[in-house]
Every structure is written in C-alpha cells, then in structure tokens.
Amino acid sequence: MPPSFRGTHQAGIVDPAPRSLLFLALNLVGGTDRLAVDRVLADWSRAIEPATRGIPDAPELVGLDTTGLTVTVGVGPDLPGKIGLAAPKELAPIPALPGDRLQPAFCGGDLAAQICSNDPLVSLQTAQTLTRLSQGVLTTRWRLTGFTQPGPATPRNAFGFKDGTGNPRTTTDVDNAVWIPDGPWRHGTFLVVRRIPMDVQRFAALPTSRQEAVIGSRRDTGAPLTGHDEFDEINLFAKHPDGTYVLPVDAHSRRAHARFDGGRQMLRRGFTYSSGNDETGLLFLAFMKDPALFTRVQARLAEQDALNDFVQHTGSAVFLMLPGTGDNTVLRLPG
C-alpha cells in the first residue's frame, strides 16, 4: 500500500524511503500573511493528493507514474514570527557546533517540502508543481537531491556501510521517538537536515578492519562489532582480554548511541547525494519529537568521533513538520 497523503500523520516520515529525494527549502516573500500561506498549503494538498494515488492531474506530472510519491511539509524557525503563528519553543535554529563548516546556501528556510518518490523525474516535476503553486508567496531558498536503495534491506551509504540499523524499529519505539505528543502540533514532528560531504576516497583506502572500527559495525553484515547479526543489541561494555573495548571509545555508533541520552532515539532517513564538483555525501535527515536531541548527539560527535576525519557539515536546517490532514482534506497550519 503506498503511503497515504491524508491521515493523522504526514507521509514520508515513518514509511520506508523510496529511491529519490528532492528537498525544497523556501523563503516567504516579504509582506505575506498567514492566509496566503494557508492558501498555498491547500493548493499544494489538492495537487499532491491525487498524484500520491498514482493519478496526477497537475500539468507537470501528467503521464508520469507517481505511485509512491510523498510530499512532507514543515515550517522553519523564522516563519511563526513573520505570520503570527504560535509554535513550540523547540522550533529554533540548531546552534553552531564545533567543526561546522556551514554554507548559507544550504541552511535555513521558512518552509520545506521533502519530496520522495521512486523516480527522480517525478520528484523534480513535483518540485515544479509546488513552486508554480506558491508563486508570489514563496521563493526557493535551496534545493538538494539525493538517492537511496529502496527495499527491505537497510540501505548502504557512500562509505558502503549499512546506515539505519540502529533506528527505532517497533511501532511503539518509533511513535515515542518521532511524534509530538500533545498541544496544537500533536502528530507533527521535527526534522533536522544536515548536508555532510564525505571523503569517500580516503575512507575507502582504509583497511576494512579500520573502517569497521571507525563506524562500529561490520561492513558486510552491518552487525555491531560486539554482535553477530545486523540487529543484535550493541554491547557498550564488552572488552577484549587486553582490557580495551570491542566497540572502540571513538567509534561512531558508540558516540551516537541512545544510551547516552537516556534511551531517546531519532529516526534517521538519510539519502546519498553527489554534486557536480566530484563531491559525495549524506543528506542526513532525522525525525524526532525534540530537536534538542540532535544538538546533544551532534555535540557529542563533534567532541569525539572517529568519523570526523572523513566528514564535515556544510548545511543545516530544522523544520517543524505539520501534523497530518486529520479530518480535513488539506494540510493546514495548526492553531
């Protein structure tokens, strides 16, 4: 069953990622009021909903197989102040963190649309539809494209490692990690976006055992260094006979482990990107009910993580993703 546009939650969050991503961050045109934003959301909804059912009527999409398309919409930290919208205090820019190499061209945004589909052309044409329908109200601030490997297996990142193994897996764990539990934004979530170039050549030149020590898991199976199968629980305490930890102290999966945050988890749904100047990286997208979790984890990683020699962060944004349509037919700003 393709994810449904209408419902309690927006699609494109807990459902498995399809092949292609186009992430669109937009700015509000000066002097625009809330009514105009609501109108855009309604127009977007009316164009997207039939397309997600595989029967598009937007001119850009007619004739394409849009089955599996999802468009997930959220608001950035500056929007509430511009249009008098009440938003939770957690909606604030991610603070500057040590090691950041942020470029304004890949940061921020008043509104975001995460477009995911099985066909990059469908994602592209959907972005055209959205920008056409928001003319005069929103302008494009930045857009990034990415891809992943759809299917039941955990996708691999550009370092060749399975990425997503440590995500919450049961419905209860996913619900606890992702959805805002109360208030007008109940059933919404926060999305943190980071653009992270990866030094694939230098990482690939390491012996496999060193790569595995950097990440903390086996390259072939994705199993933690302390286990045998991919989804074996990580054992942070296991030691070699010489007293050193089996999962090295600076291994990425140790430093990022939920145990250091009282078990709080985020749902990572990343995509690989490749840009014209021979740059490859991760579009890190993670959903969570409080973006302070991202800040804590990333601060810990910035302090110590063997992965730091091979990655840097060049883009950053946070969005409060709207609750689903609920009983309405279109997306609306709550409150």
Ligand code: HEM
């Ligand atoms: C290019 C940058 C990154 C790469 C290549 C990468 C790769 C990986 C890999 C291969 C794993 C082990 C498999 C898995 O559990 O998914 C992992 C785990 C994880 N990563 Fe990353 N990661 C990156 C950046 C980040 C960032 C920026 C954060 C958050 C601030 C993060 C948070 C996590 C978490 C929470 C886990 C799971 C730890 C656990 O098992 O509890 N990662 N990452």
